Amino acid sequence: MDGVIQLQRQLVDYTASLFHEGFLDEQFNQLQQLQDENNPDFVVEVVSLFFEDSERLLNELAKALEQQCVDFKRIDAHVHQLKGSSSSIGAQRVQKACIAFRNYCDEQNTEGCLKCLQQVKHEYSLVKTKLETLFKLQRRVLAAGGSIPKPI
């Protein structure tokens, strides 16, 4: 039982650190609150949806930015989507990067866009690793027979 408690504490600490470092925000909590016995894997489902969607969008963005004449409208739409989805799972830092990205888009600044794309990618991969670690921890807690502590 101690191990479970330790694991639980670790999970809580890790989650807290994620919030603290600004990777996640309140929205993620809401997400977790939505998870119940009817949708036991809701968070994982949504987050993996987010991963898929984001990867697709990032690819599209990379492709669009490689073009000779960059279609900023499309990029803007993509980034907007990415921003929307990241904000709805609470991936705060991705969302912020997206905001910067959109500003560059408005300015039609290809350089800035490329830079931002890199940043978004970076943030995305970071949050992805973090979330995957989080889920791994959660799974371990569950495997150890504990329950995932509900967010406040």
Place this chain on the structure above:
Amino acid sequence: MVSEMAEKAERSYTTSPEGSPTTKAPTAYSLLRKVFDKILGFVTSWRRNTTSRGRRIFHRDVEKDEFQYASTHCLSSYYSVFVVRLAIMVMLAILIGLLTILTWHFTRSYTKKSLDTLAYGLRYELLQRPILRMWNILNSTAEITTAQVKLSEYVIRKYSKPASQAEQVELYQVMRDVTWALFASRKALNAITVTYRNGFVQAFHRDHRSNNTFYIYSNLVNYSINANEPYDVNKLSSHQEWNDQSIHGNLSAIWYREPLDPLTGEKKGKASQIPPDDLINIAGFSQVPDGVASWHVAVSKYTDSPLLSAALPVRDASNESIVAVVGVTTALYSVGQLMRELVEVHRGHIYLTSQEGYLLATSTNAPLLRNSTTGPKLVMAVDSEDKIIQMGAQWLERVYGNKFPPRHIVHVEDAKLGHQQHYIDSFFLNLKRLPIVGVIIIPRRDIMGKVEERAFKTLVILISASVCILVIGCVCILILTNGVSKEMKLRAELISHLDARRRAEASNNYKSQFLANMSHELRTPMAAVIGLLDILISDDCLTNEQYATVTQIRKCSTALLRLLNNILDLSKVESGKLVLEDTEFDLRRELEGLIDMFSVQRINHNVEAVLDLCDDMPKLVRGDSARVVQIFANLISNSIKFTTSGHIILRGWCENSSTFSQTTKFPVDQKKARCAIKTKLRHKGNHMKKASKKENKVILCFEVDDTGCGIDPSKWESVFESFEQADPSTTRLHGGTGLGLCIVRTLVHKMGGEIKVVKKNGPGTLMRLYLLLSKTVDGVEQHCQIDLVSHNVVVLLALYGSMGRAIMSQWLRKIGLPSLGVSEWNELTQVLRELFYRRKHNNGFEAQCSLNEPLKAEVLDIQDVRDPVFVIVVDIGLLDLSTDIWKEQLNFLDKFSGKATFAWMLNHDTPNAIKMELRRKGHVLMVNKPLYKTKMIQILETVIKEQQKNSLNAVRATTKDDDMHEYLEIDSTQFENASSEDSDMAEMGNSNALNAFLHGEKQKERGMVTYQTFKESLVELTDVHLEENNLSREDVCKMKPNLPDTTEETATLMNNKQAPFSTVSESESSKHWDQHSESSCPKGKANSYSSKAVTEQKALEGLRILLAEDTPVLQRVATIMLEKMGAKVMAVGDGLQAVDALNCLLSAKEDKRESLVQDGNKGSQTEIQDSLPFDLILMDCQMPKMDGYEATKAIRQSEAGTGLHIPIVALTAHAMSSDETKCLEVGMDAYLTKPIDYKLMVSTILSLTKQAT
């Protein structure tokens, strides 16, 4: 510039006439070009200088690059203008020059030609006449000569072979007679001579000078006929010899002269002998050597003119030998006279010369003969004494020499003789043996003088005129092009201004963009802070102090968020994008809340904040509550900033009702002010009032009166300007941006009002403003309970602030309650003693003595009241809190607790210990300062209720007290909501059942703070009330009997409560609402279904929601959220699908409905409810294929005419109000920002679906 152009014009002018001849054109052109180039170069350099200067001025505040383009543009335009100007001028110059020359040329040449012809004719005529005369003379001479010859022949034939001397004499006599006849017939003849062969000479001579006629003959004696006769015959063969002999022989003869009567030819005097020298020109045989007539010019000493003499021989009958020679001499005098006559008319000179050059006749009086040793001789023309003739002859000789043109015809027009030009024409008259040359000299001036003068004048005038025209033209062009260049300059400036404006607009756009981002970025962390605080508040394990602190923090956060929103709104105001809301709100409550809030700030100062609102103010008005509050918040905070002691009064009254009945109670200055405002309003237009009547608007006047440092009258206008502060030192002392009043004015104007600083008696500032707000339909609500008076309530106001006390007591007196005011402890004790002891014992005279007179009178008044209910409002400040004396004081007051109810006015920072003590002593009525009417009413009502309940049900009273207890304590921290809730609470107090229910609720939800509980219950009540209205949920009736009639009112109050303050507080309260609707809804269901198993979460049970969202993550999240709350969700990926889904389902429904209609018997109610496939649509704004706006438009279009209206809620990541406006414009009903706030979403959905059903 002008001078330079003029110079250029001058030059071009001077060059252009030169240039007109074709030979000179190229050089002139190049010259012209050079001149242009030079000028151009000069001008451009000059221009560059000026433009660069202009640029410097320009560049003072704007970027350099920006205008580089514009200035180069300007420069090129200058060049082009200049070149065009130049070209036009040159063209003008050429044109005018050509015109001038052509005009001049044509007029001159034609006149000249015609004049020349005329002059030529004239001269010809002139010359012809003397020549004709000459000719005539010659002819007549010839005729006379011939006639003489013929007569002589006849006579001689008759007397041929004279036999005797007598016969001879007779012959001579006959000859003399015949000759006389001829001579007399011709007056012009000078002489006729007959020379016979024998040497006898007969001659008639007429001296024109002396007008004498003479007969001249030689001596007849020396000759014998005999001697002669053989001679004649013999010497026939050799004429020459004969002739010479005879002449020489005759020299020895004696000549006689006889004067004759010129008419009759009779001898007048004696014949006198004359020497042969005096002989007139006698034609001798030598002159007719070949027997034909001969001519020659002769001279005579008797005449001063040359003579023309002709000679003809007389032959004998056999026509073989010459017997005599006849000579006729004619003076050329008459020719000269004719010439003179002619010349008299036409000036000039005429002369005739022989071919050799001897003058024969002139038109002058110059002598034609010259005396020489050998007698008079003819003068050559070149030697003539007349200058002109001499020069003319010399000129002719010089020019032509001996080689005269054939026939001597010369026409020269411009021979310069002396100083003048002359015409010289000569004609040749070819007479046999005597060719004559006629020359006419006429000064040119005589004929052409006037013409030439005219021509010259014309030329001068033409030239000067053209110069003038050229100059004027150039000036005109200059002015014109100057205008053009100015215009171009202006245009360039305009372009640059437009550019600058475009940039400014762009930057403004960036600003709003930035704000759009900012609003999102700022709200999010603040929302997080508030959310976390909410979580913290809901935590159980907080101590009271911690709880208070957290609540404080939460309050501050809310304020901060409000501030942030305000900042964003300000930028909106600045950019003019502000759109005023039009919602119903309780103005009074807003202002109370505001005063409460500021009383906290003010607590540090020694300042009293007083709210003085007239009772006639409408309780509910329509308008933008947030802006109204903002106006007053700005004004009051401004006042607080500058007021260190004294009071701040917010007065408010309604303008168009019977306000003026009350004015008597106001201070004089205020009354005046009102009058002023009234007149001003009257000024401002009766139309406004009319409009306000028509549109159900009210004019609300407010005054913010403080006792601060005041504003200098000169700054009264300018304080409302942006960044303007009355005193520069204020920034240092108080900070601030100087924007507050500007915003206030903008807002006030926007609401159709006006604000200004008004003169005030005494120190401080008096700001007066009026607002135009629309009344709600229900109009003024009489919230003041009437029964206060009937309960004989007597109020003793023991308040520190004199202003607030005065106003309050005034009001109390107005509504008919007797009141007393005291300002300090001692006074209070005295009054209490007076009131109670005296009443009891009727002998407290001593105490009474210490009271001052007016108070005493009042006390006496009060004593008249029968069976009074005493309410004593005590300022906590009256107690001496610094020491422990306050406990004593409380104990003293305790003595009266049975007879009177104490209501304590607490300060914000009143220590808890005192509160505890008060509570312990049973003083449960505690309210925060400041005291205003609503609080007063609440206090009074509580007291009355308590009185009633005390007599009815003690148990309930305690419960209520408990409630009150809790509530009032919390009030001390929840000032923000307190004002709103006070009255609610008061009303709440009516309901025992409700209280019980609340109690139970509280027990159940222990974690919830009390005030929240209250709220919850209220919300629940509201909800219930809503349900009550909702006929479809009939089961609520079970609960209904328990509710008092005031529930409805409560509900409306609750609604109102949610309207005020900024969006956050709104959302916050609505959050509570959500919670409670969540919690209450199931309860309603629990009642209806009698099943408690349903979880609280199912707020949206049974709702069908269409979710249009393209982002899968969001879609999923939203779906789960909604489903968790029990809604059925259909998710689509874009707007198109949403529209399709709706249409398809709609049509399906339609079919179904038709079938239902066919069925006929089915109830219509369910049908109507089912007629909408979805209860609500959540629509993302930005989606592929068809965005939310488009989709909404499409849906609304399809709905048109069907009478259906599906609520559509926008989901957008943009948080600006403009997006909201856009959403609402396209027909959406509400607006949610991403990330989706769970509670807000539920509340929105619920409000919309409720509305729909």
